[in-house]
Structure formats: C-alpha cells, structure tokens
Amino acid sequence: YGKNTIKFLRLHREGKKHFIKEVEVCTHLRLTSPQEYLEGNNSLVIPTDTIKNIVLVLAKKNGIPSLEQFAIDICNHFMTTFCQVVYVKTYVQEVPWQRLHENGVPHVHSFICVPDGIRFCEAEQCRNGPLVVFAGIKDLKLMKTTQSGFEGFYKNEHTTLPERHDRILCGELFCKWSYGECKDFDFDCIWYMNKIRECILEAFSGPPDCGEYSPSYQKTVNCIQMLVLSKVSQVQVIEVVLNNTFYNVLDMKNLGLTNDKEVLIPVEAPYGSCACTLGRKMFFEA
C-alpha cells in the first residue's frame, strides 16, 4: 500500500535567481505482518497521509538534489525509521519545466513546460537487501520519414502486410535502465555528462545528413540499448519499449490521384509494441 501522485513544487532561490523542481512521487510500503488486512489491526500501519508528510518534509529539508537521490533519501528514511517496513519503493517523475530565454538570455524566475520526454526514476529496497536504482525517460515521441523498412518477415495465409523498404517510423519511447547497486553516484552528472537523452535520439535517427536504415522496430530498440550501454558505463541493464504509430499511405487512386507517400494517415489503434531488456552479459527477454 502507499500514496500515489504526491505532487509538489520545490523552489530554491539564490538571490534573484530561482530554481524549480516540480515532481510527482509515489511511495509504496510492505509491512512485516498483514494483520491489518486479516484482523483489521492498524497498530503497525503508517497512514498514507503520514507517507505524504514524510515526502514533503524530506523535500523541505534536503531539497531535490536529483530525482534519483531524492528517491533514495525517501527509501532510506522509511527503512531506518520504521522497523515494521520490510520493503519500500519510490517512484519520482519530473514536470518538464524549462527556464525561459529571451533573445538567448535566461530569465531569472520564468519557466515554460516542455513535455518532450519525461524523466523519472525508481528506487526500491527490501530489508537486508541492496538498494536498487532505476532511471528513465518516457513519453518521448519521435519520427523518421525514411530510412526505415520491414522486409523478409514470416508469412502465412493470414499475412496481408506488404514488404516495405521505405516507410515512416514513428513511435513513443519508454526507456528505463538500472544503475545496479549504486554507490555514491552523482546521477544528474551521469545524465548530463553522458548525454543519455542525446544518445537515445542519435540511436533512433542516425547521422544528421543521411540517417541510418532501420530494418524493424526491434532493431531500432536494440540500437538504442547498445548505444546507451556502450556510452554509459554505470548502466547495468536497459529496457526499451517502443509503441509505434503506423502511418498508412492513403490510396488516392479512386480520387484520381497518385500519392507518392505525400499524404499519410496515422493509425492510432491498434498499435504495435515491442519491448526488450538488455543487460551487460546479454540477459535477454522480449
């Protein structure tokens, strides 16, 4: 049990310059005994209202150094404070505020919401177990208008899809990776120094002047994983889910026109999905 979508803004001021972090936190606990379920005995139950208070108190006291560090602080607090807690998991997601710029000059206290991918993280710990930290980005919508195809697939009497060597690839990415048993990582430093977001975009799109051919969604997923694993040494395992939107080249023959992939209709349902988890020693699951 736990509390979901604890939303708050943490404001930090350095003179006239303001820094903000707005987040959504979910914290879940498991207790030593299920007596509140079976007997209605609440004596060990930490109310979800208290869970919320603790999250807000930690935000007030420590600020949010990074999403990951904040999630770790929350887990540590529950483990060290409450002996009836045997498991704690905390998910933190960021509202994508960006500082406004006017003619290139950063504004001291104005921000705009730019939801082109949402950063999140998760920390979890069992009593006597290691603390495990995950980080990721979701709701990242990308499109490439060529250098994508799908050929040579398995066919039988239920196959009606034609082979295509030049199609549109459009999808929403969910990427989540594990930092293993993290020690004293500076998580924002890993994120920015290794340009993880840029890695993902580059693996999806290829070189800016020509792109790179994708023979399937699956291969694109794998490229993203391989590039992140090769560039970011702290990442142990990476899961990528690509939910793709099919763009149908509209047949305009009955309207007397030839449509050379100029007008395409997005097909939102049903949509294909491919997911893969890749680790350093080729642990594999699809």
Next chain:
Amino acid sequence: YGKNTIKFLRLHREGKKHFIKEVEVCTHLRLTSPQEYLEGNNSLVIPTDTIKNIVLVLAKKNGIPSLEQFAIDICNHFMTTFCQVVYVKTYVQEVPWQRLHENGVPHVHSFICVPDGIRFCEAEQCRNGPLVVFAGIKDLKLMKTTQSGFEGFYKNEHTTLPERHDRILCGELFCKWSYGECKDFDFDCIWYMNKIRECILEAFSGPPDCGEYSPSYQKTVNCIQMLVLSKVSQVQVIEVVLNNTFYNVLDMKNLGLTNDKEVLIPVEAPYGSCACTLGRKMFFEA
C-alpha cells in the same frame, strides 16, 4: 512484442434479435530467438499486422463465446500454428454495452454504453507450460458514506492525520483473479451463476439496511477477497487494488458555519492505494 488495442465489434444475429460484443484485444508474443533484435533478421517475425488479422479471423470464425474462451482460442492458435513462438499472452477487455429496455421490454437491436465496471481477462501460455487464465473487473467506483473509519494506527512526529470512526470510503476497485489451470470451464456461467460482481459489491457495502463497519481500506480489500474465494470455488488466487479518493470535511468555521459532514471536498491527488493478493492457502503479498 505484439499488437495492442485491437478494437472490433462482433455482431451476431438471431432473426431480428441482435447480440453484440465489442472488445479491445492485446496480444503479445516472445520468439525462440532474439535475432531480429540483434541482427535485424526478420525471418521468424510474425508481423503485428498478422497478429491483428488472426485475432479478427478467429472472431469471425468462432465468435466470442466468452472473453476468456476467446483469449484461450487466440493463445492456442499461436501455440499450435507457429513453432517459433515460445510464449503468448492475450488480454481482452469488453466495451460495456447493455441492451436498451423500453418500459421493461428489451430492444431487439439497440444498446447503451454503461461503464460501471469493465470486465477483462488474460490468458497466457509458455511452450510446454500450462495455460493460465485470469479474469477481472476494473474501473468500478464505489462509495459508502458511513460505516468506515481508521483508528489505532502507528503514530510518530510526522503523523498529522486525526483518528476517525466515521468517514467516507470512496474508491476505484481493480479485481483480478486466477482460475488456475482451467479445464473446460464455462466462464460466463461462473461469472453469472456465482454473481461475482454482486459479491464484490456486497463485500464492499455490507447488508443493505445497516452496512458493515470497515476499520481500514485494507480490511475492505480483504473482505472482498474472502467473499469471492468462499463463493467461487474455481477462483485460486485473487488480487484486489483499491485506489481511494479522500473526501475532506470542509472546515467552514471561518465562514461562520458548522459543517457536520454535509459538504465534503474530494481530494484526487495524492491518493492512497492498497493492494493485496490472496490465495487459497493464504499466500500473501501486499
């Protein structure tokens, strides 16, 4: 990988009387080899477009005897037709159409959408493993305006929640149960004969003339599980998640009024959540 939200309506006619089943299907597969991810070799890949075709062909040929049977049929088809498939999972969810009635008379071909709980099911199978079937109901919103409290909970310096012995209990239920290794079950018969939905409502609300006191969300979750397990012998394990909306008794003192729980404000975020899985031999996980 697979195809999500394959939506269709299956219409069945018996003379002037029409019967409909509109569903949303998600089918996911895992293949023997990850070569399409690693090498871009698509030769074993069944396109998600083909997966969609197969689902629609099965609906056309067999109809939808029950959600569960339809999910089983799909799993069986993939397992028996494609030797490269090592795992298949199918989720089916129903659009809650109900036959219209005029002055108590059922209409032969008119329907209304009544989303007071959505039935769904899931079937999954590993090659050489048993077929496992789950069923459930979700998005069921219930409220009781008394006979609910929360007292005697754990307190420390971060506790600000007062004890209450008469509060509103309002939440959205998600219930999912396993039928174990099902043989030739008539799933709709189990659903209707055992009145599973009525069971859940009854366990939540208690006797119609007085209700039954709930000392916590957790206990209410447990009551639902116990009643379903006791009344439906085919159910092996049942998971219940209760996402609750807190109703705050508005303090109207500064407006010169005494509010005796007459005006309450729903607090949608953050919300508490409690989840429990209960099996016949008291396997427990929260």
Next chain:
Amino acid sequence: YGKNTIKFLRLHREGKKHFIKEVEVCTHLRLTSPQEYLEGNNSLVIPTDTIKNIVLVLAKKNGIPSLEQFAIDICNHFMTTFCQVVYVKTYVQEVPWQRLHENGVPHVHSFICVPDGIRFCEAEQCRNGPLVVFAGIKDLKLMKTTQSGFEGFYKNEHTTLPERHDRILCGELFCKWSYGECKDFDFDCIWYMNKIRECILEAFSGPPDCGEYSPSYQKTVNCIQMLVLSKVSQVQVIEVVLNNTFYNVLDMKNLGLTNDKEVLIPVEAPYGSCACTLGRKMFFEA
C-alpha cells in the same frame, strides 16, 4: 472570469438513510468596469476563491434541491449581493452516483458510479435581464445495429462513400434545452415525470420489437428534438449534437472469408458530427 470545476459532495442524512449529490460547478462573472484589466485596480474584483466559498456556503445552507435550482440560487446570490456584477453564468454537472441495490433492496448508504449519460444545467443572467435556465444530458453513448442507412446523398468526383441501407449507427449524444424564462419550476419533477432521458432513448432506438429506420444522423437528431418538444411542454428550444463513430465492415476477402457484417472496426478519428437547434417556432440553425 470565474472559477471552474468546484467539486464537492453534498451529503444529506435522514436517520440511517443517506442521500448524496456530487457536483462540479463553474461560475463566471463579468463586472461593470474592466479596470482590473486595464489599470491593475482590483477594488471591484471578487476573488475566484470567494466565488468558490459562496458556492460551498450555498450548498451547505440550501443543499442541492435540483441541479437547476442550485444554479439559479448561485446566480441570484451574485446578482443581489454584488452591484459590480453585470453578468453571471453558472454551470453545474452531476457525478452519476446511483444507490446500490442488493437483491432489489436499496442500500442505506452505499453508491456506485454509473456514467451512462451525465446530467448538467446552466443558468445565466444579465443585470436587468431575465434569468435563463438550460438543462441537458451529455456523454450518452448509444448504438443500433440495424434500421439505419444513408442513401440518396449528393455525389461528385470526391465521393467515395457507397450508399448503404443497413449500417450501424453509433454515437455520443449531447442534448441541451432551454426552459425559457422559467418561473417556479420543479426541475427534477419535469425531468422524472416527463421521462426526458427515456424520451431521448426511445427517439433514438424506436419500438423495442422492430426499431425505426433512420435515413441519416440528421433525421435521428430531429426525431429526438421533436419527441422532447412534443412531450415536455416546458422546453422552449432544444439543441442536439450527435458525434458518430463509424463502424467499418472489415473486408476479409484477402483472408479467404466472407464478412456478412459480423466483424466491424470502429473508426474513432475522424468522426462525423451533426448539430441542430430546434425551437417551438422552428428557429433553425445547424
């Protein structure tokens, strides 16, 4: 300016039996002078926080006799209390809670949310003008699987739609009517005695044993309007919007099957929409 989505639950108790009304209220005002916009002078501005307080105080004091009466009470309060208000509009929408029944017996304090059409109303008043009251129902999703066609329409070189005399008609209805300059109406009485909701369902679907042929969405819209106007004398003008979901009969020839309208695919975007406003003296606008 004003306050939107003021949500609250009004609980009324008669002994052990509880009655609830959960609503969402939006109240907007226009003031005599725009000085707060032009000069930043707030001296006449009633804060939206005060607007919220007033709505809640009225709910506490008067209860919610009917949605319409509550909206009228709010408008009256602003007009009589604040001379700087020149216009007020209030929208009230109901959360569709229904009393639970166990084996036909109504429960004293348990409810279920059944969103099969949402009742709403609107009251508006200009200073020195009449109070105007609207009521309506929205998000009402209906389907008939036959007795619907669309033939004899205008054709040119851009027409690819075939004529059909037996198609599925499925849509979401929005109905809103005016009670004119209402005096002392008992609005719930009008709603229930005249069975307005039943009227709409009946006009949509026709007799239960055979239905009634609809030659177009437009004609169905008109039927609904005509029936409501003929049965409910207090209704002056009625607007109906029908957003229809097209169900495409899947062509299964390339899968070796003949699909006799048995498997149909809902097409959610784009969707057609037709709107019409009909009054007692045939004021017309589409």
Next chain:
Amino acid sequence: YGKNTIKFLRLHREGKKHFIKEVEVCTHLRLTSPQEYLEGNNSLVIPTDTIKNIVLVLAKKNGIPSLEQFAIDICNHFMTTFCQVVYVKTYVQEVPWQRLHENGVPHVHSFICVPDGIRFCEAEQCRNGPLVVFAGIKDLKLMKTTQSGFEGFYKNEHTTLPERHDRILCGELFCKWSYGECKDFDFDCIWYMNKIRECILEAFSGPPDCGEYSPSYQKTVNCIQMLVLSKVSQVQVIEVVLNNTFYNVLDMKNLGLTNDKEVLIPVEAPYGSCACTLGRKMFFEA
C-alpha cells in the same frame, strides 16, 4: 454538421531533406435547407466522408503552405464548388513536430514532438460574407515564481483569501486573434517575423533580469494583448484565456518546520480562469 479530427501527415521532400506538417482538421458546413433534418431528404447532403476526401485531396494538391492558407483553401473550395453550402468553417491544428538536431546540425528526416504550445487557426465564411481568419496558440503552460501578487480586492464575509504580494503565477494560456478581412497575407511570415510567440512569453514574464510585477491574472492577460496588438499590426482583435493553477504554500508548522515558500502544492481543481477580448478600438468583453 461536419467532420472532426481529420488527422494526416503531409510529407514534402527536397532531395534528401524532408519537411513535415501533421495536422488535425475539422470542417463544418451549413446548407441552404434543413430538409435532411426535417424530411430525411439527403439530396443536398455532402457526406462527411466526402468532406474528409476533399481535405485530403487539397492537402495532396496544394500541400500546407501555412495552417491559415490551408484553412482558407478549404473554405474557398466548399464555397465555390457547392451552391447548397451557405456557411463553412474550418479549424486546423498542428502536431508540434520539430526537426531533430545533433550537436547543432539539423537532421534531414528525423523529428521530435515538442508540445510546448499548439498552433491552430480557424477560417470561416458565410455565403456573400467576408472570409474571416483567426489564428492562435493554446496549451502553453507558463510559470513565474515571483513578481506576482493579488491585493486590494473586494472583500466581504465570504472572503477568506489573504492578500499576497509575492505568489507564484502559473497558468495555461489560450490566445486567439483575428486577422480581420485578410487579403493576401503570408501568415507564417507574420508569425515568425513578428515573433508572436516570443511576444506572448515576454509579456507574461517581463525582462529576463528582473521580471515585471503582475498585480492580477487579469492585468497579465491585458499585457499580453497590448503587446501583441502593438507589435503585430495585422491583428485586429485578440482573445486571451488564462486558466491558472494555484500553488498553495504548505503550512508545515504542525510538522515543526517553517516553510518560506520552498514547498508548494499545486491545486488543480478548482482553478480560476480569466478571459478577455481586446480589439483595436477597445471593444471589451470579459
């Protein structure tokens, strides 16, 4: 009546460089006679399917030079082609794809969806009336963490809001302006040369080094309008709606802490809203 959410992607290629425009179009018509409503006579009705075809054919033939020009082209087509059409309105909204950049180099064919404000436009025409064009931006979420207050407002016994001279101002902007009876405008040129979006951001936030004090949402709305009207001569009338999210400074006294506006809770419902329409000769409506 008409067709809503006609979604498509228009792809234009110049050698290896690709240009995309994905839009959502709604087109509504009114006909000379309501005979299809009253008599079920469809002979003048242009099916919504044909409306969709026409939109797609125009996109194929002309491309989308600008959202506004495309909306105008659609209106013109219906007015000149169908004498039974007495009114046509077309709304076009853009999916906010942006070209990807790698280390500052634009990618030839890869794009990312960046929904930080959605451009839209509307064109409407009555037969024998002028063509009127509107343009706008919506879903633009902005925040300033200081230089905002609300003081000196009207107070009575229902006022509980304290005066504040340093609060957070956060809101979602909807801006829509009219270009009057436009002649041969180059609408994208107006948009980009006049930096309309930048104007709105600047009027909201003030100078980057210190901001500008906002005494109310209303005044901020007015500032935006004044700046756009002063900088963009083609704009005749501008409507701005600001839906604001209140950030509540959490009282942490009962948790033993002093919260100096460091931890704030967003209150999403209810929310305040202020709307104003401002024209060149001070036509005013709130």
